[in-house]
Amino acid sequence: MSDLPLRSQLAVALGRTAAKMSRLAGRGDGSVIGGRIGLRLDPELLTRLAKDRKLVLVSATNGKTTTTRLITSAMTPLGEVATNAFGANMPTGHVSALASAPGAHYGVLECDEKYVPMVLRETGANVVALMNLSRDQMDRAAEIWLLAGKWRRALEASPQSHVIANCDDPLVTWGASTAKSVTWVAAGQHWREDSWCCPECGGPLDRRDTEEDSDWACRQCHFRRPRPDWTLKGDQITDPQGRVFPLTGLSLPGRANRSNALVALAVVAQFGVPPEQALPLLAQVTSVAGRYTTVEHQGRTMRLLLSKNPAGWLEAFDVLQPAPGPVALSINAQGPDGRDTSWLWDVDYRILRGRPVWVTGERRVDLAARLEAAEVSFTVVDDIDQAVMSVPPGHLDIIANYTAFQSIRTRYGRVV
Amino acid sequence: MSSDRIKIVWIYPDLLSTYGDQGNTIVLERRAALRGIPTQTVSLRSDEPVPADGDIYLLGGGEDRPQILAAQRLRGDGGLARAVQSGAVVFAVCAGYQLLGHEFGGEEGQPVQGLGLLDIRSTRGEQRAVGEIVGDVAAELNVPRITGFENHQGVTHLGPNARPFAQVVHGVGNGDGFEGAYRGRVLGTYMHGPALVRNPGLADLLLRWAVGRDLQPIDDSWAGRLREERLNAVMG
Incomplete structure (x- = not known):
């Protein structure tokens, strides 16, 4: 914090005051207004606050908030972690999250799908976790094919970022495949109505589902599912070294949360937290911003x-x-x-x-x-x-x- | 109707199914079934040939790239044009509506060739039209005031061989005060909602065209309430 220029320190302080007043007035947790004021005073604030920290961006149509929470929990052995735990997932929320944890060397930021390119550019995040893309609030959200194309350009321009991506979602795979380094996670895909066509060439995608695996490939071009580094079969996780762990004891219910947990394990492994240490920490998450409560x-x-x-x-x-x-x-x-x-x-x-x-x-x-x-x-x-x-x-x-x-x-x- | 059942062909749900378009299929099946008319629905993937023996063909909305792919594949296939020639009913929404015309605007606004089944041309407008839409339908179609939701950036110009489907009372539609277009039994609209859910009269028009006779009334209380609520929300 003390490394920040004076103007940025002022921006942080005023943002914090505004957030506090907003909270006192009962208008949410104040992170959006606080971040907005901070960015108004110093448009470079997000870049400055991100400097010298190890950051994770988490994006998807569904499961962003929950996975952000799971990753944050599993990163606690590393020290203090800055995070936007309440779903304020645009740059204003990121500024608030980082400003309110000035001593944290690590940050886990949930990021709205549309903002991934901008936030990646401003923070140079070390790790980007991309999980799924499907139709969502079409009257205001971007078209997802377009969105995945923007992810591709942003990741190509950010070679220092390592990507953790769900290779069971063809559009996410396409969006992630321009990254310099990727860990592929077989995190599953149950909603398939938005991925019948190859994102690369538009040809038909063929699916092959067995109890063991769920493969896909384009019938017309070379585009196909990459070989996963992490898999989940039933409750058995296999990591990139071939070690097997039971995914038991999660407090959050359902297959979607087992997938979120798998992604979280792959992310924290990138920072040196092994699954055996991370799993009990994932189990401690019982509800996320009221969900599953x-x-x-x-x-x-x-x-x-x-x-x-x-x-x-x-x-x-x-x-x-x-x-x-x-x-x-x-x-x-x-x-x-x-x-x-x-x-x-x-x-x-x-x-x-x-x-x-x-x-x-x-x-x-x-x-x-x-x-x-x-x-x-x-x-x-x-x-x-x-x-x-x-x-x-x-x-x-x-x-x-x-x-x-x-x-x-x-x-x-x-x-x- | 070629046999004792209505054959519904849902064109390319793998490319054109963005705005609950499945709802139009479900509503047609249900409204036919309640009158004792069996239906058969084919969900046609874009790598399959378009069957010629459909009674009603449905096309839904889609993103720019899938819309271009759908137009290319339908032109290459030729089946839809043949079905129209032999009198089939076509109901197309949004991206599906645009691609029935001579041309439409692609991702960068470039003109893309359509099927030429409706005498319309669409271009990309300056602003996206997003919101509730209400219109009064061409009198000869005998369909009550329509309600829907539009979400598009297209501006559609009608040629002399297409008639406007409705006059806009609220919303944008084609961009010239009218909404949608039709010729014979080929009808296109920017309304999703889905349109046939909110407008049972329009669903019955398509079914009447397909069976060639009038249909007995059925219980429309929920659809009726939905219509009323949506019209009141906009018109006050």
Whole structure:
């Protein structure tokens, strides 16, 4: 910190004051406003704050916040780690995260997919973890083929960055394959509707799935899945040296989190933290910014699941209590959710047949029309309380998209 | 309809399926089934030939590069043009709508040759049109006011052989006060939502064209509520 020019020190201090005031006013954790003020005063602030630190950028359509948290936890043996734990994943959030941990030699930064090129340029991050790309909030997000192309150019221009990439996602593989050095992680891909075509030439991709492996290759050109350095079969992890570890004891549920954990292990191994040391640290992460949190209310045990897009819903369905466990769904379409609800038609809701299903949120009528077409029985209620009080005491899974999730979290207590 | 069932061909979901386009297929299947009309749906990948015996062909939205690939493959295949000649119904949305025309704008705005099945030309506009769209449909189609969501940067110009599908009441559409285009049974629109979910009257128009007769009414309460809610959200 003391190495920073005076102007940057001032920028950091004023940003911190603004963040504190924002927190006191109850307007979130203040990291966005703090970073914004800091960058206004010193546009080079992110570069200066990143200097002399070892940084990891984490990006994907889904799982960024969780994986950032897992990596941060597994890096604790190295010393203090700066991180944007609350999902403020644009440069303003990165500035806040780094400024608030001036003594940290390490940083793990969740990064919005669009900002990867810019943040890579400004920080020269040592490690970049890229996990998955799929359709998401099309009314404001970039087209993903375009996005992967930008990753390619950014990584080509950043030869000092080592990339950890999911080779089961063809678009991520393409986006990462211009990097000078890559560790390929077989982290799985369950949503495939955005990767039927070769990102390199547009030809058809052929898939070959066996219990052991899940391979893909273009039928027309040379582009094919690289040989993975890290694999996960069932609960067995194999590292690049061929050593096998059991991935047991994770507190976060579901296959998506097993994939996130595998990526985290590959990232921290890059810094010399071996899997046997990292695994117990991954297990300590129980909930991430309220996701997967269990809340007790009036005899009901509710589990809160955040799902923002079709690929995310697939992973949420994977961790539901077995049928006929009740489910409440809440959908909004405010700015952060995407104002276009057409993606509901990309989710296969038939898996909810035979369960009691409650439907709420500002766009509950869209969801009702969707469930009717999927022949899922449902009850529409005005708010989440009505759903909670309608189920008998016991377990209730709640799946909600972004702002719907935040309002439910606020209603039942902000548990982090 | 060539047999006792409606054959629906969903063209290239591997390239053109970005905005819940599957919803249009699901709605057609369901609205036919509720009237006792069986359907058969083919999800046609872009490496497969386009079957000539479809009754309704659906094309969805897509990114720039997949749109160009889809246009190239459909032109090379020729099956869709033959189906149109023999009277098939085509319903195309957004990128799918543009590629039915003579040409459209590629990634850098370069003109890309389309299928020429609709007398339209599309170019890249200055600004992206994103938001709710409402329109009053050409009177001869007998479809109530339409509601949808648009997200595109295209400006579409209609030639003398295409008619505007609707007059824009809210939103952008083609960019000239109209939205979509049709000729005969080939209809294109910028509306997703998906369009046939929010507009059961439009879904029934396609089904009527396919079966060649009027259809009995069915319970539309959720679709009706959705329509009303969306129209109220925009029109107040």
